[in-house]
Amino acid sequence: MSQKDTFVTEITPRSQDFSRWYLDVVRRAELADYSPVKGCMVIRPYGYAIWELIQQALDREIKRTGHVNAYFPLFIPESLLTREAEHVEGFAPQVAYVTHGGGEELEEKLIVRPTSEAIIGTMYAKWVQSWRDLPILLNQWANVVRWEKVTRPFLRTTEFLWQEGHTAHETADEAEAETRKMLDVYASLCADLLAIPVVKGIKSESEKFAGALRTYSIEALMGDGRALQAGTSHNLGQNFAKAFDIQFQARDKSLQYVWGTSWGVTTRLVGAIIMTHGDDSGLVLPPAVAPYQVVIVPIGRENWRETVLPAARRIEQQLVDAGIRVTLDERDERPGWKFSEWELRGVPLRLEIGPKDIEKSQVLLARRDSREKLGVPMDGLVTRVRELLDTIQVSLLARALQFREEHTHHAGDYETFKATMEGRPGFVVSPWCGDAECEAQIKTDTQATIRNMPLDLPSPQGQSCVRCDRPAVADAWFAKAY
């Protein structure tokens, strides 16, 4: 067999070894590749195209909600990171240093940004004088570096791409509203664009961002029953304002510290798409983030270039004109081989056209998600393709939501909790006392962590903690997580 014939069979079945399957899909679908630098990945064009679609949609939302983009330096003087005590403690183990530059040892070491609160806070201190300068609503698209021991493409890499929003406000209420607003933006992005349902909630003290007052997250459930933190939004309170001396003259002429927020999502979202929707044949892409929404595969005998290709090109042009992302596979390979390859790469719709279809003035459309095949007349084809893409987008979200519901359990006592948490059941929802030691003991016993505590649930009245029987403060969503 040639290498091309073995192309598809090299994917490990998802049910057999999810982790191997994931890496196979990343590699075979040409999303990313390992680089000579351990823990760093190369995002290949197909993977980068998915990221760009996420980025473009999110950038529109960030701007629609009143923010503007800016750019801050990659390097941060070491002394700035150490200003906020919790922050430095949280990030110190993961920081990469620059000690030499221009052939000389630097007087002060520089850190490669793991996140930008320190450098942005320093600049805000210069820019903010009066309440009239507030709010500051900035976002930056950037790369950050966090030295990781165990890495996995897209999910956890030493360098990754993200956006980080940083805002400064006059009042505590405004900062809290901003934090929650951006959490909602992220949740909608995941549902509407990535077809991934998420649980919005607040993090426990031990899981919050280093230096934040409180952290909110969106949590998604992957196909193997493990949770993935898909985005976070932090209310920084006045912690960074005090550390970086960001003060303003208030309306009553008193000197006040600003209230801050920061929020981010990363290239990890590409990993979330793979692990939410993929199957044994490879990637399944929601149409909204598919680099190609339709692939046209001409079918025919040796002379297909004369008999079929002109009609295929006309259809391609129609779809392009309608704003649909399409590719026409003209390579000299067997149609069956092309089918497998585009299935592996997750293209939502395959359009097959052969001599008989041309005679009947129709084409065959095959859905990647359901594998359903439909004969469709060439008349009105664009409308039908649009409808089908919408249908696929909606049904992927519905399928993922159903999977999450089937994998969300409730446990009121610890024996049930532990029994349910065996293997990878998904989420287990249980009342919790709010105590960090109790939380740590649950992790030791079961490997499960509190992913978050959803915002829209009433607090459990009169219930006791699943482990220690003290009064519960919240229903916590537990899971084994990436």
Ligand SMILES: [Zn+2]
């Ligand atoms: Zn407890």
